[in-house]
Amino acid sequence: MAELFCFETSAAHREEKKYGAFLNYSSDNSDSSSADSDISIAEPDFGILFDVDGVLARGSAALAPAVKAIDKLKDADGQLRVPCAFVTNACNRTHDKAKQIAGWFNLEVSCDQVIHAPTPVKLLRQFHDQHVLVIGQEHRLEIAKDLGFSNLCTLDDVKEAYPLLDMVDHENRKVVARGYKENNDFPKIEAVLLLAEPTHWEANLQLLMDLLLTEGKPTKAPADPKRVPQLPVIACNMDLQFMAEACIPRFGHGAFLVCLEALYRKITGKDLEYSTLVGKPCEITYRFAEHTISKVAKTMGIRKPIKRLYFIGDNPNVDIYGANLYDRYLQKVWNNKKNGNDVTTQQGLPSSRHIPSNADLHEQTVERCHSLLVGTGVYQHKPEVTEKDDDDNEKTYHGHRDINNEPHLSQPSKFVQDVDVGIQHILEVENCITA
Secondary structure, eight states: OOOEEOOOOOOOOOOTTTTGGGSSOOOOOOOOOOTTSEEOOSSOSEEEEEOOBTTTEETTEEOHHHHHHHHHHBOTTSOBSSOEEEEOSOOOOHHHHHHHHHHHHTOOEEGGGEEOTTGGGGGOGGGTTSOEEEEOSTTHHHHHHHHTOOSEEOHHHHHHHOTTSOOSSHHHHHHHHTOOOOOTTSOOOOEEEEOSOOSOHHHHHHHHHHHHTTTTOTTSOOSOGGGSOOOOEEEEOOOSEEOOSSSSOEEOHHHHHHHHHHHHHHHHSSOOOOSEEESTTSHHHHHHHHHHHHHHHHHTTOOSOOOEEEEEESOIIIIIHHHHHHHHHHHHHHHHHHHTOOSOTTTTSOGGGOOOTTOOOOOOOOOEEEEEEESSSSOOOOTTOOTTTTOGGGSOOOSOTTSOOOGGGGSOSEEESSHHHHHHHHHHHTTOEEO
16 A cells, blocks of 8 residues: 555646647746636546646745645645646655655645656566665665665665775775785676766776676676677666756756766767666656556546646756657557557667566556646746847757756746646646636
């Protein structure tokens, strides 16, 4: 049974006409108050996906419009009337985030409703019993175990087994000079799970390269680095930068990946290959989110299949880009079914972005994924900026190497001032507002 956090409470795409408001970039930010309107939600066939930071909260505090938005979705007993999930590129313990969201909104939130960057790795069962090196920071082993991995190690374990590897650390040189012992019985690393950016990048990069060049057993130098078969590498969250308290963006996990890719390319002459990339904006994350919405809907007693998803985010290059990638994926899925076409929907995509064909997921029923961009986080709406001033061709692309630069995918279905305006708009489009 899914872990549930509860705080006490008081007692396929329809005709284009209906979704006209979603087909053009718009910013109708009229008063979202529904004081003069009633909200009627019987058995919805749509679900809502929320980014967290910048949409629902900033730091550890909920945003006031988010409290109003969630209240609109509650019934008289304080329960959500629409299936919802919370999708973040952070890497935290799921029960911590579920408890935090529950506290913000006086709401029951199950762990199943929280999707972190690594969460879709649950689908990669072929790796769960292998000896996997996990990279990240606090709680990394606990997080990886929650994902299904059973045989884990960290770089600290590798350094202890092979003391001569970390010579970037001058203190380690002194330790080695006093005497050392290698553990050649340390099991071979079979796969690498990159959860999040680590500390001490220089040591992490050195040892990761050592393992990649020796097939996971750094006891002998490779005769030819170009001919070494590469270990499977799974990377979660490709964000190059993120905003924190500083006025200048901070390096994210994507920056660490850029360093690893550059080193691997420089030493081997080949591109580092990822078995799977997970986290926004990759399609697998949105497919897992659809699965989650379907699962939540069933627990709510909703019998209708979910036909539409609405993703509310604050980052056009991550949240919105990913929602539009998934919407394109969905249209290919349904066009292929309609035409009896057996061609795989993932044809032309890098293998790192493939959704496993044998993944344990609810049946795919969603036909469209609409995106709403808010102005309370990363993105600050500037309606006075002209197309010439905001030329996409002059922007530096910060996306991952395996995701093509397609600037139009950063354009939302609709811009809204905040999440409360966004929820009001969704409810209006879905005919849930009665005068």
